[in-house]
Amino acid sequence: MTALPLHFELPEHMAAEKFLSKLGKKIDFQIASEQYATKTFYDSFDWRLYSAGILCELNQSKSASHISLIDRNTGKCLALENQQEVPSFSNQFQDGRLKTQLDPILEMRALLPLCQLPYQIFHINVLNKDQKTTVRIKLEAYENLGSRISLQPLKGYEKAVARVSQLLEKSLALVPTQSSILNSALKLQGRKAQDYSSKLVIKLDPELRADRASKVIYRALLKSIKINEAGTIADIDTEFLHDYRVAIRRTRAGLSQIKNVFPDSIVTQYASFFAWLGQITSATRDLDVYLLNYQQYKAALPKSLQEDITPLYTFLKQKQKQAQTELATHLKNPNYIKQLLAWEQFLKEPLPEKGCSNAANLTIKELADQRIWKVYKRLIKEANEITEDSPAESLHDLRKTCKKLRYLMEFFQSLYPADEIKALIKALKGFQSVLGDFQDYEVQENSLKKFSAEMMANKVESNTFLAMGVLVQYLDSMRNAARHDFAKQYKLFKQEENRIVFKSLFAPQIEVKKS
Amino acid sequence: MKVIAAYSIKGGVGKTSTAVNLAYLAAQSGYRTLVWDLDPQGASSYYFRVKPKIKGGSKELIAGERELDGLIKATDFENLDLLPADFSFRNLDLVLDTRKKPTQRLKKLLQPLSDSYDFIFLDCPPNISLLSEAIFETSDILLSPIIPTTLSLRTLEQLKTFIKENKLKDLKLIPFFSMADRRKKMHREIMETLSEKHPDILQTAIPYASDIERMGLERMPLGGYTNKSRSTEAYQALWQEILATIN
Numbered sequence: 001m002t003a004l005p006l007h008f009e010l011p012e013h014m015a016a017e018k019f020l021s022k023l024g025k026k027i028d029f030q031i032a033s034e035q036y037a038t039k040t041f042y043d044s045f046d047w048r049l050y051s052a053g054i055l056c057e058l059n060q061s062k063s064a065s066h067i068s069l070i071d072r073n074t075g076k077c078l079a080l081e082n083q084q085e086v087p088s089f090s091n092q093f094q095d096g097r098l099k100t101q102l103d104p105i106l107e108m109r110a111l112l113p114l115c116q117l118p119y120q121i122f123h124i125n126v127l128n129k130d131q132k133t134t135v136r137i138k139l140e141a142y143e144n145l146g147s148r149i150s151l152q153p154l155k156g157y158e159k160a161v162a163r164v165s166q167l168l169e170k171s172l173a174l175v176p177t178q179s180s181i182l183n184s185a186l187k188l189q190g191r192k193a194q195d196y197s198s199k200l201v202i203k204l205d206p207e208l209r210a211d212r213a214s215k216v217i218y219r220a221l222l223k224s225i226k227i228n229e230a231g232t233i234a235d236i237d238t239e240f241l242h243d244y245r246v247a248i249r250r251t252r253a254g255l256s257q258i259k260n261v262f263p264d265s266i267v268t269q270y271a272s273f274f275a276w277l278g279q280i281t282s283a284t285r286d287l288d289v290y291l292l293n294y295q296q297y298k299a300a301l302p303k304s305l306q307e308d309i310t311p312l313y314t315f316l317k318q319k320q321k322q323a324q325t326e327l328a329t330h331l332k333n334p335n336y337i338k339q340l341l342a343w344e345q346f347l348k349e350p351l352p353e354k355g356c357s358n359a360a361n362l363t364i365k366e367l368a369d370q371r372i373w374k375v376y377k378r379l380i381k382e383a384n385e386i387t388e389d390s391p392a393e394s395l396h397d398l399r400k401t402c403k404k405l406r407y408l409m410e411f412f413q414s415l416y417p418a419d420e421i422k423a424l425i426k427a428l429k430g431f432q433s434v435l436g437d438f439q440d441y442e443v444q445e446n447s448l449k450k451f452s453a454e455m456m457a458n459k460v461e462s463n464t465f466l467a468m469g470v471l472v473q474y475l476d477s478m479r480n481a482a483r484h485d486f487a488k489q490y491k492l493f494k495q496e497e498n499r500i501v502f503k504s505l506f507a508p509q510i511e512v513k514k515s
Numbered sequence: 516m517k518v519i520a521a522y523s524i525k526g527g528v529g530k531t532s533t534a535v536n537l538a539y540l541a542a543q544s545g546y547r548t549l550v551w552d553l554d555p556q557g558a559s560s561y562y563f564r565v566k567p568k569i570k571g572g573s574k575e576l577i578a579g580e581r582e583l584d585g586l587i588k589a590t591d592f593e594n595l596d597l598l599p600a601d602f603s604f605r606n607l608d609l610v611l612d613t614r615k616k617p618t619q620r621l622k623k624l625l626q627p628l629s630d631s632y633d634f635i636f637l638d639c640p641p642n643i644s645l646l647s648e649a650i651f652e653t654s655d656i657l658l659s660p661i662i663p664t665t666l667s668l669r670t671l672e673q674l675k676t677f678i679k680e681n682k683l684k685d686l687k688l689i690p691f692f693s694m695a696d697r698r699k700k701m702h703r704e705i706m707e708t709l710s711e712k713h714p715d716i717l718q719t720a721i722p723y724a725s726d727i728e729r730m731g732l733e734r735m736p737l738g739g740y741t742n743k744s745r746s747t748e749a750y751q752a753l754w755q756e757i758l759a760t761i762n
Contacts (some may be wrong), residue, residue, distance in 0.1 A: 455760075
């Protein structure tokens with residue numbers, strides 16, 4: 001039964017009416033409705049719904065307008081609600097099946113329209129001799145994209161749907177199709193599904209000269225910077241800025257960690273440009289994070305204080321708006337645009353016959369081995385020196401080293417066996433997160449103290465400060481918990497199994513022999 | 516999942532129209548709804564144009580040899596499914612009697628459906644028997660139509676006594692007037708006295724109306740062929756009242 005085709009394409013020359021008259025000679029049916037409508041597909045910028053196998057459609061006709069979620073593989077409707085428009089965020093949906101399905105997938109990402117298709121839709125009921133509907137047929141005739149037939153099986157009438165499916169395929173010679181009309185529409189726009197992902201995917205040839213390979217990496221990062229720029233300026237959702245900043249940070253890590261492949265003057269010039277970008281975008285991101293955490297903050301308070309924290313939200317919202325406006329001004333500044341273009345130009349330019357240094361002339365695999373191994377050893381050294389009494393500073397420094405290692409491993413992922421390097425990145429990620437928590441809680445604690453001082457001027461109720469005090473205490477306890485967890489997480493990370501893989505992937509051959 | 520039984524000891528009081536029309540309204544407002552036609556006459560199956568026949572009949576059904584899910588048919592209405600009747604249901608009592616814990620049987624059979632439906636309406640045959648007891652055990656609500664006649668008072672009291680004696684604490688009895696003819700003086704008077712004596716009777720009364728009778732000709736729920744009438748409004752009001760009682 002699973003192989004039964006339910007979706008068909010009409011041949012290009014076959015109009016809907018012609019199909020219906022052909023069908024009428026074979027089976028008894030009734031046209032339940034016939035309408036002109038518009039279908040708009042929605043997804044987040046990073047294709048979260050599509051990746052989860054779901055399509056979100058808004059179908060609007062004169063008489064009705066509804067949002068539906070469709071299983072991309074089976075065409076089955078997962079949820080449907082009558083609504084005039086699609087809210088930007090899942091939490092703006094009314095309570096119901098749509099919201100429960102969308103919320104965990106979309107999280108903080110906004111729904112954006114992908115494409116809008118005008119079409120004519122026929123709802124057709126296939127009838128048995130009692131005039132009972134046994135199969136529903138949806139015929140959608142799109143402008144420029146041909147017509148589609150979908151069979152909707154009804155529970156308990158499996159034989160009927162099999163009969164109709166066979167009839168369409170054999171007698172009417174329709175072609176079964178698996179891909180959604182969305183894919184055809186995207187193709188017409190010159191796009192394809194999942195053409196953006198926040199994950200870094202760089203394919204490198206291990207024999208490529210190090211400086212050339214570095215340019216490949218920076219070009220991929222630049223692409224991510226550029227693609228997220230408009231959404232960052234428009235503040236569509238928090239993740240445009242987040243991905244933008246990640247690409248900036250990776251670029252900076254590259255400039256400092258993929259050492260000596262470009263002339264010093266270039267590195268100095270762009271390192272300071274990207275440092276500046278990191279700095280002008282950080283205030284907005286910090287505030288975004290507080291706002292994203294807000295519900296968690298609220299939940300951490302005793303019930304009696306939960307409403308008192310609201311002024312903090314208002315305060316953060318307002319501050320975020322200010323910071324966002326400033327950030328947008330910076331990103332629209334001609335000077336910024338000029339520098340980014342210059343960087344792009346530099347990445348496009350062919351490199352000289354001979355690289356500018358020894359490092360530049362290595363193969364990228366040789367350089368990657370060297371760099372990762374060196375940073376890994378530094379990480380182990382720093383982590384080994386940390387005791388129960390070490391100051392917070394040493395954990396912060398260790399976190400930075402972890403990040404460097406992580407970025408290097410991600411840049412060079414394609415040079416190593418996929419499962420091994422993936423497992424190491426995962427282990428590193430786990431270790432990093434305890435260090436990240438430790439620092440984040442501390443930063444949040446300090447920010448809250450700073451905010452409360454600013455809020456004093458706004459005549460905020462005393463209970464709000466009380467609630468913020470409780471929050472600081474909560475963050476402090478979380479920070480302590482992260483500190484205590486450090487030793488355990490580090491032990492996990494440095495376990496023999498990981499060490500062996502690190503050594504086998506990155507250590508110089510001679511060193512392996514020595515041990 | 517809430518199980519609502521349209522039940523009365525008496526026949527011809529409007530049980531089937533109640534089950535079918537309320538299920539239709541529930542489905543229309545987005546609740547995943549199932550009607551189980553337990554009456555061998557198969558009236559609700561007929562209204563949905565589904566053959567009153569199930570594979571294996573009552574024996575295999577009660578023995579649990581067939582999962583209910585495999586016997587369910589989609590109706591012509593969104594969110595609304597039907598578990599058809601079968602003529603062998605006339606023996607349901609006898610078949611139940613052969614089982615251990617016969618009154619728990621329906622509950623057990625419905626259990627696997629609890630994630631698939633928000634409401635299950637049972638269209639019950641008229642009598643008070645072992646099957647009725649099994650229905651009482653499985654239902655959350657016993658929705659009982661009463662025609663405003665003197666006899667109805669006795670029937671309602673019989674039912675209340677039965678529920679009390681059998682300690683059916685989880686069962687909520689909701690009586691309401693059905694086939695009420697406000698032109699008849701006797702109907703009006705009985706409705707008044709009964710409502711005073713039994714304040715649990717719902718406010719809404721379903722009128723005696725020709726458009727409800729037409730269900731048999733149209734072979735679909737009232738809402739399928741009538742847009743707006745006194746009857747559709749009465750069912751809508753009744754459903755709202757029931758929802759309010761549930762919540």
